């Protein structure tokens with residue numbers, strides 16, 4: 073029973089940037105580099121890879137939210153272009169950086185969840 077790990081929510085482990093198997097070990101070393109092995113349960117994390125999926129989801133999310141809001145600001149207040157630059161550059165960059173770690177961790181947890189039988193062999 074020492075090797076039994078209950079299935080964890082991919083959202084919960086993703087938000088905590090934790091190992092998808094044990095939920096205790098840290099997923100990242102550095103900003104976005106995934107560890108080779110979980111320091112808590114020993115899961116081989118190098119086999120889990122989110123590739124560019126996190127960037128894709130963030131681009132789609134931002135396109136759906138930021139563009140309509142920016143258009144609303146433009147047509148409602150008609151600010152000069154420097155106001156748009158002052159508002160949207162920090163919002164886009166800061167939000168993308170803040171979302172990248174949990175979204176990538178969620179995708180890694182989804183990868184683990186849907187290939188979990190491969191890890192139990």
Ligand SMILES: [Zn+2]
Pocket residue numbers: 091092093094095096097110111112113114115
């Ligand atoms: Zn672990």
